[in-house]
Amino acid sequence: MKSFNFPKDFLWGTATAGHQIEGNNTNSDWWAWEKRDKKKDKNTRINNRSKWPLEASGIACDSYNRYEEDFDYCVKLNNNAVRIGVEWARIEPQKGVYDQKEIDHYKKVLKAAKDRNLKTYVTLFHFVLPKWLADQGGWTKTKTIRHFEAFSKKCAQEFGDLIDVYLTINEPQVYAAVSYLVGMWPPQKNSLILGSWVQINLIRGHIASYKAIKKVNQNYKVGIVKNIVWHQTTPEHFNPFDFLVAKFLYFLNTDFILRPINKYTDLIGVNYYFTNQIKNFKPRNPNDRVSDFGWWLYPKGLEKVLIDLKRFNKPIYITENGISDAQDRQRTWFLKECLKSCANAIEKGADLRGYFHWSLMDNYEWAEGYKQKFGLIEINRHNNLERKPRPSFNAYAQICKSGTIN
Ligand code: BGC
Numbered sequence: 001m002k003s004f005n006f007p008k009d010f011l012w013g014t015a016t017a018g019h020q021i022e023g024n025n026t027n028s029d030w031w032a033w034e035k036r037d038k039k040k041d042k043n044t045r046i047n048n049r050s051k052w053p054l055e056a057s058g059i060a061c062d063s064y065n066r067y068e069e070d071f072d073y074c075v076k077l078n079n080n081a082v083r084i085g086v087e088w089a090r091i092e093p094q095k096g097v098y099d100q101k102e103i104d105h106y107k108k109v110l111k112a113a114k115d116r117n118l119k120t121y122v123t124l125f126h127f128v129l130p131k132w133l134a135d136q137g138g139w140t141k142t143k144t145i146r147h148f149e150a151f152s153k154k155c156a157q158e159f160g161d162l163i164d165v166y167l168t169i170n171e172p173q174v175y176a177a178v179s180y181l182v183g184m185w186p187p188q189k190n191s192l193i194l195g196s197w198v199q200i201n202l203i204r205g206h207i208a209s210y211k212a213i214k215k216v217n218q219n220y221k222v223g224i225v226k227n228i229v230w231h232q233t234t235p236e237h238f239n240p241f242d243f244l245v246a247k248f249l250y251f252l253n254t255d256f257i258l259r260p261i262n263k264y265t266d267l268i269g270v271n272y273y274f275t276n277q278i279k280n281f282k283p284r285n286p287n288d289r290v291s292d293f294g295w296w297l298y299p300k301g302l303e304k305v306l307i308d309l310k311r312f313n314k315p316i317y318i319t320e321n322g323i324s325d326a327q328d329r330q331r332t333w334f335l336k337e338c339l340k341s342c343a344n345a346i347e348k349g350a351d352l353r354g355y356f357h358w359s360l361m362d363n364y365e366w367a368e369g370y371k372q373k374f375g376l377i378e379i380n381r382h383n384n385l386e387r388k389p390r391p392s393f394n395a396y397a398q399i400c401k402s403g404t405i406n
Contacts (some may be wrong), residue, residue: 003406004343011119011354012400013081014074014376015124015320016063017170018090020363023060028089029134030057030127030210035185046203049115052184052210055369056314061361062385067109070360071116073377073387078400081119083167083319083356084109086159088151089130103158110162120166121269121319121356123153123225124209126170127185127366134187139198140180145205152209159196166220166317168209168271171227173382184367193210203260208358210264213261224261225269225319228309230301231252234279246278250308258312268312271358272338275301292324292332299337305354315353318342324372325364331376331392340403357396361387 019025019137036058041050063070074082084297090102113120125148129138138144152168169175179185179194209223231246231253233239258268264381275298276283302321309316321338325331335357362375370381376393380386399405 001340001343001405001406004340004344006403008404009353009354010403011081011317011356012077012403013079013118013354013356014077014360015083015085015258015356015358016070016085016299016360016372017123018087019057019060019083019126019128020088021061021063021361021364023062023064025057025087025128027131028087028092029129029131029137029138029186030292031089033130033135040091041367044108049183049188051400052188052367052369053369054367057364057387061379064105066385068112069111069387071118073360073389073393074113074118075116076389077376077393077397079118080400081121081354081356082113082165082174082360083121083123084113085123085126085170086155087128088125088126088133088263091154092128092130092147092151093132095132096150098154106367107159107162108239114162118307119395120162121167121317122159122163122165123170124148125168127175127179138187139176139201139205140194142201142204144202146340149212149363150203151206153216154213156213156220160217161220164221165267166209166213166222167225168206168222170225171203171271172199172206173253174227176202176369179369184360199257202246203257206261207264210261221266223265223267223269223317224257225271226254226257227271227273227320228305229273230298230304231276232275232301232394233279234284237279239279242278242281243320245281246276248280249276253324254308262312262314265314266367267310267315267317267353270305270309270319271320272305272318273321274298274324289330292326293368295324297330297334299334299341301341302338302340303344306342306350307348310350318352318354318357319356321355324374326373328390328392331390332395335392335396336399336405339399343405363377 176198231250289297361377365372
């Protein structure tokens with residue numbers, strides 16, 4: 001590929017989420033679940049239920065206190081934007097009771113980002129609920145939509161244009177599947193009905209949140225974050241049935257969520273990590289290159305996703321893309337190849353406006369604890385959470401500075 005210059009106003013950033021980096025998110029459902037007595041957990045038909053999570057989040061990266069240091073690294077990366085999250089459990093620790101101290105804390109965080117000329121993309125719900133709400137049934141209950149609507153309104157009123165883009169919900173399908181179908185995350189249910197119902201409530205939650213924020217100020221920008229897995233057949237083994245399976249799974253992954261919300265979103269946030277190749281009705285990936293997580297590294301899939309999404313006629317942001325790679329052996333390669341995919345897609349007419357790498361630093365990878373390392377910065381968990389940029393950090397900083405990929 002010849003060298004490609006990204007548009008001048010292209011956004012370059014990294015992404016994180018509150019619970020994964022802040023530490024001590026004590027009023028949340030995750031915190032309670034991480035601390036539960038695992039011995040009392042009965043095994044279900046899904047093996048090893050009581051094994052999860054591998055460890056508790058604890059102090060995480062202490063970014064609740066060290067956010068300025070973190071944003072300084074964003075500046076060193078030559079970034080002009082950052083994606084972070086606010087934690088609902090901090091802001092509304094009890095039903096209908098908002099904690100002004102925590103709201104003021106997040107205002108300071110957002111100002112600190114703004115002071116460094118970082119545009120703020122902020123997620124309102126990233127897998128973690130206030131405990132009181134989870135105890136009432138969380139997203140299985142319709143009334144949670146009303147709570148989320150009220151919470152979104154409160155955020156818009158309090159944070160206003162300290163937030164450049166409100167991202168309502170992170171990966172509705174992943175949350176519904178892993179918490180309610182696979183049973184790996186709280187509340188560890190194994191039910192197709194609940195999994196599907198939760199997805200529907202999350203769609204309704206997004207729409208309610210969008211409307212609530214727009215009611216506060218019509219000019220506020222609101223979007224959703226969607227994980228997208230490209231699905232294709234094995235090139236050397238074309239089978240029309242596999243082709244249909246791939247099409248159907250991709251449809252479920254995209255249209256099922258993006259169609260009903262299309263009128264109620266200003267942009268689409270895309271999280272891309274891998275592709276599934278279907279052979280004999282099942283994903284059979286070649287796995288020629290895999291991450292520490294075992295995910296197949298196929299950057300070309302991102303280009304295909306971006307080109308396909310043109311049909312939704314919305315600005316697109318990559319809100320997450322990255323790799324678990326403790327030794328930092330493949331991160332720079334993956335990052336560059338994914339950016340080439342972005343460049344190709346832009347050349348073919350995709351309205352891609354920004355890229356947020358997951359993640360700025362190693363963080364709490366949910367049920368996997370701290371085992372999976374997604375960071376451009378390594379966190380030394382044995383030495384005061386010292387931040388140490390990996391070589392890929394410098395590679396990304398260079399790309400962001402030049403706005404060029406070749
Ligand atoms: C989530 C992140 C997670 C990342 C890597 C996404 O599904 O939004 O919270 O850490 O993938 O697994």
